[in-house]
Structure formats: structure tokens, C-alpha cells
Amino acid sequence: MIRETLIHQYSLLALPMTDTERDCHGYTPMDYDSDSEADEVYQRCLSYLLAHAPIEPDDVVLDIGTGTGIVAFELASKCDHVIGRDIYDEWPRYAREKAEQRGIENVSFSHGSFREPNVDEPVDVVIASYALYMAYDEGGEDELRAAIGGLASLNSRCIVIADKMRFAPVQSPSDYETLPPMGTVADLLVDAGFTITDIEIITKSVGVIIATR
Ligand SMILES: C[S@@+](CC[C@H](N)C(=O)[O-])C[C@H]1O[C@@H](n2cnc3c(N)ncnc32)[C@H](O)[C@@H]1O
Numbered sequence: 001m002i003r004e005t006l007i008h009q010y011s012l013l014a015l016p017m018t019d020t021e022r023d024c025h026g027y028t029p030m031d032y033d034s035d036s037e038a039d040e041v042y043q044r045c046l047s048y049l050l051a052h053a054p055i056e057p058d059d060v061v062l063d064i065g066t067g068t069g070i071v072a073f074e075l076a077s078k079c080d081h082v083i084g085r086d087i088y089d090e091w092p093r094y095a096r097e098k099a100e101q102r103g104i105e106n107v108s109f110s111h112g113s114f115r116e117p118n119v120d121e122p123v124d125v126v127i128a129s130y131a132l133y134m135a136y137d138e139g140g141e142d143e144l145r146a147a148i149g150g151l152a153s154l155n156s157r158c159i160v161i162a163d164k165m166r167f168a169p170v171q172s173p174s175d176y177e178t179l180p181p182m183g184t185v186a187d188l189l190v191d192a193g194f195t196i197t198d199i200e201i202i203t204k205s206v207g208v209i210i211a212t213r
Contacts, residue, residue: 029068029094036070042130045202046071049129049162052198052210055079059124064117064151065131069095071162072107075127083119085112114147119154126151126159133164136180144180145188152192159194161185161209168204176205185209 036042049071055061059079063072066084068091075082084107086092092109099107112118114128114135128151135147151159166181186196186209194211201207 029091033068033070036068041203041206045162045206045208046074046129048200048202048208049127049160050074050078052200052208053125053127053160054158054210054212055125060121062117062119062123062126062151062154062156064112064114064126064128065134066095066109067091067131069098069107069109071127071129072109073098073102073104076104076107079106079125081106081108083107083121083123084109085117085119087111087113113150115150117150117154123154123156124158126154126156127162128160129162130164132161132185133179136184137178141180141184141188144184145191148185148188148192152189152194155213157213159189159211161189161211163208164206165209166205167201167207179205182207182209186211 055075055078057079061075061079061082063069063075063082063084066072066086069084072082072084072095084092084095086109089111092111095109099109110118114132132144132147136144164179165185166176166179170177182199186199189196189209189211194213196209197212198210199207
């Protein structure tokens with residue numbers, strides 16, 4: 001099961017996995033970290049997020065779909081503390097090990113989903129990096145609406161979606177049809193009570209939306 005999940009995770013960055021990798025040792029959180037580091041589009045998206053997310057030193061930040069905690073660790077020095085949540089427990093487990101190795105104490109990682117983030121304290125800013133598109137892939141606009149509804153229920157000041165989404169019309173089936181249109185993500189955030197205050201197109205399939213109450 002874990003191996004299947006890891007293989008599923010491999011597709012998240014849309015990087016090709018060789019047969020040897022799939023057959024011999026699957027995909028690990030360490031692989032994800034090194035692939036992310038080498039992914040130029042991911043790094044541009046992350047840089048924009050770090051430069052523009054309106055995070056204050058006293059803020060509590062939720063990194064939903066935290067994976068190996070890349071974003072959480074980057075944000076830890078900018079806020080009071082970061083809560084990392086992920087639906088697949090092997091990822092926050094690995095992120096906890098990284099936190100211990102690095103001696104970073106203001107991050108915590110545990111189970112949580114878009115629909116049920118599993119957070120019992122007030123959150124100032126919610127971040128979803130390369131994660132929310134999976135809700136659309138799983139269940140289309142209805143699932144995306146439920147996911148954004150779950151995050152909106154935390155009543156944060158701001159939601160930052162730095163993610164895969166479509167910034168251009170689909171012209172062929174290979175044209176990122178499983179990604180949510182940017183307009184749909186923005187509309188759902190508005191329906192949930194937010195105002196869109198920034199949109200940055202990184203590529204035609206990756207971008208950042210900042211939504212504020
Ligand atoms: C591509 S990884 C991104 C990880 C990290 N945010 C980053 O930027 O590197 C997507 C993560 O979203 C998580 N995820 C998928 N569906 C989720 C859901 N419904 N609720 C919470 N996390 C979810 C996956 O388990 C995975 O760790």
C-alpha cells in the first residue's frame with residue numbers, strides 16, 4: 001500500500017519514473033526532495049510564494065498537503081509556527097524526521113486533509129503548494145469546492161494557492177485537462193468569502209493565487 005502511494009506521489013511533480021525505479025525501489029520522500037530541488041518551475045513557484053505570501057512574524061501558518069515539508073521549513077523563520085498536514089501519513093513522518101535533524105522546533109507535522117485539516121488552533125494563513133490540484137483530479141469541481149470549503153472553515157486571513165492549474169484553454173486531451181482551470185479555483189475562493197488579491201502565472205500550468213478575507 002505504502003509503495004503504491006509512493007508511486008502515486010511520484011506523478012505529482014509530473015516527472016517521469018523509469019521502469020527500474022518503479023520495479024526496484026519505488027519512490028521515496030528523499031526522491032521527492034531531490035526532484036523538487038531540480039524542478040525549475042517548482043522552484044520559481046516556491047520563490048514567488050515565499051516573496052509574496054503575506055505572512056507576519058506572529059502568524060500561525062497551515063501548510064496543507066505538506067508532503068516532505070519543503071514549504072513548511074522555508075516559512076518557519078518567517079512566522080510564529082507552521083502546522084504541516086498531509087493525508088498520507090508517511091510524508092509527515094518523514095518531515096518530522098527532517099525537523100528533528102535540522103533542529104527546527106516551530107514546525108509540526110501530522111495527519112490532515114483539505115476537507116478536514118485536523119487543526120485545533122486559530123490559523124492566520126493557509127498555504128497549499130502543488131497539492132490542491134489533486135482534489136480536482138480526484139473529484140472535479142465538486143471535490144475542489146469541498147476542499148476549499150474545508151480550508152475556508154479555518155477562517156484564516158488569507159489562503160495562498162501555489163499550485164498546478166490551467167492558465168490556458170485545453171486544446172488537446174494532453175493539455176493538462178486534469179488540472180483545474182485557474183478561473184474555477186479563483187471563483188471557488190470568492191464563493192468561500194475571499195477576495196483575490198494577486199494572481200501570478202508561472203507557466204501555463206502552474207501559478208499562484210493569493211486570496212484574502
Ligand atoms: C506534490 S506533493 C506537494 C508537497 C508540498 N506541498 C510541496 O510543495 O512540495 C502533494 C501533497 O499533497 C498531499 N495531498 C493529496 N491530497 C490531499 C488531501 N486531500 N488533503 C491533504 N493532503 C493531500 C499528498 O499526500 C502530497 O504529499
